[in-house]
Amino acid sequence: MNRLTDHLIIISFDCLSALDFPIIKELPHFKTILQNGAMVENVESIYPSVTYPCHATIVTGKYPNRHGVINNTLLQPGRLSPDWNWFRSSIRGTTLYDEVKKAGMTTAALLWPVTGKADIDYNMPEIFANRPWQNQILVSLTSGTPRFQWDLNKRYGHLRNGLSQPELDDFVLEAAVDTIKTKKPNLMLIHFTDLDSMRHFHGFSSDEAIAAIHRHHSRLGRIMVALEESGIKDNSTVVVLGDHSALDENKAVHLNVLFKEHNLITTNSRGKLVKWKAYCKSCDGSAYIYIKDPSDTITYEKVKSLLSEMIQDPTSGIEQVLSGSQAAERGADGECAFMIEASLGYYFLEDYEGDYIKTITAEDVKADKKYTLATHGYSPVKEAYGTILMAAGKGIQPITLPSIRLIDEGPTFARLLGVSLGDTDGRVIEELLKL
Known part of the structure; x- marks a missing residue:
């Protein structure tokens, strides 16, 4: 199967909603993607529409009961802070990053859910110390790529303030820019949670949530500049997506x-x-x-x-x-x-x-x-509850589609990199691609 792009950068802005479109279409970096690429006005999420099952669906093209990540956290009745589905072992079957690596390409992931101990070349998984005796940096290092994470922590760790936002996403951004410039991965998965946090703590349309969208706009701009400076922009595809909305x-x-x-x-x-x-x-x-x-x-x-x-x-x-x-x-x-x-x-x-x-x-x-x-977590068919996808660059057809499903994203991303996810619940959205 021929490859349609050499570098696929997937940026997940957690909790980006279809209702955010009137704001983002006026912001220059989002506008650049929209004017030069494809837009899906409404992406139907999965049930339950929470972050970890959603991100496992994005990389498998399957519903939760088939990929195995059926909730964010494990069933641990009585535990005040249940453990999350942090580890790759929670996912049944193959993933986008597995297939890309098998095909001899390089992979990178920054705070992408359910990637703990995954076979990813440059991996900083999303995981936190959930026991009093655990140390956050040690838990992260042992669940991802140690030296890669250690170097990023040495350079940019000062930006973090524990798990607080927007500082955590500021750290992830610098790590993403650095990784693009120094590693030039064929597949890069980046997860930002600033907007999700602001919506949880202040409300869907709060000033804080709107400010987070503007911060994401700046982060997108920095990533696009990094692609330019690394010399891979012309052979790259940038995808911006949300995993679910919120109410x-x-x-x-x-x-x-x-x-x-x-x-x-x-x-x-x-x-x-x-x-x-x-x-x-x-x-x-x-x-x-x-x-x-x-x-x-x-x-x-x-x-x-x-x-x-x-x-x-x-x-x-x-x-x-x-x-x-x-x-x-x-x-x-x-x-x-x-x-x-x-x-x-x-x-x-x-x-x-x-x-x-x-x-x-x-x-x-x-x-x-x-x-x-x-x-979030509501039924994906609830009214005004869709998310969004936009993509630009190599292999992308400039088109606007009214709707796709979250399960269609993985097979489509796999096709861009010339690999297959096998038996999925979703399909390749060929209308988005220059085949």
């Missing part, structure tokens, strides 16, 4: 509080979870409900009855209830007993103490980062 909310639903009241969750005298029969696992705007023993029909029927009552109540925060098989039909985890969708203005948390519903204020968000004012 404003101010009410957190704690279904596990109800489960505890009905003796489906048991805690000790210190309030620590010691036993569970049913558990609501949050995906933010949606949630999985798991039954610990799948053969426990009594618990299953009890949960089903509870959900049937709640769906009748417009103040319950639950808009829709799916069975496990219905969830699987939508590409989500078929191992769940049920999957629930939040009503507009609501999202799910995993607390099992306190009130069933908590109204969130800006003060709550400042005090505790588990609270947010806008979030």
Whole structure:
């Protein structure tokens, strides 16, 4: 299969929405991409539409129940901070970076989700120290390419302020510019989370979110200059994409509080979870409900009855209830007993103490980062909830398409680099390509 480009730079601006188009079309660097390349006005995300499953879908062309990353975090009932799907081993089957490397090309990834311990030439994975005894730099170094990361940390580590934004993305930008100039990879995956953070903590259309879009515009400009200075611009393709959108909310639903009241969750005298029969696992705007023993029909029927009552109540925060098989039909985890969708203005948390519903204020968000004012994870068919894709450079046809699906991106990117992802759920969007 012939290669359509020599260097593919994929920039993920986490939480970039189709609704952002009126802003970005007026900004010069985005405008350069749009005037010289392709634009997809609406990209349908996946279910649940959260970051780690989305980014695994982008590099596999598969729905979560096929690539295996069915949520951001693992099912660890009672753990205050569950572990995330950090590692490549979470993904079943092949990925874009695997196939590109197999074809003898060089690969690089900067804070791209689910790349811990991946076979990537220059890898700085997204992972954080989640245990009191762990050191952040050591955790990163041992999960990616040690010397590559060490050099970048030595040069640009002073820009970081822990995991805070916008400083983290400023660090990622300098690492990206440096990597383009010194390594000139054939495939480069870059993940920026500034906009996602600002939307979570301040709201979808907040001044802080708009400012983050403008910062992303500057970051895009710096990357384009780096391609020029490295001498590879004419043989490169730049893709700018989002993984999901977000919706404003101010009410957190704690279904596990109800489960505890009905003796489906048991805690000790210190309030620590010691036993569970049913558990609501949050995906933010949606949630999985798991039954610990799948053969426990009594618990299953009890949960089903509870959900049937709640769906009748417009103040319950639950808009829709799916069975496990219905969830699987939508590409989500078929191992769940049920999957629930939040009503507009609501999202799910995993607390099992306190009130069933908590109204969130800006003060709550400042005090505790588990609270947010806008979030994702909702059904991708919710209204005004699409994301976006634009691309320019070698192999790209100047065209505007009304819509594609997130599952179509991986096969299309693979085709640009002359490789195949095999049996995918998505298809190559040939209309975007100069074949």
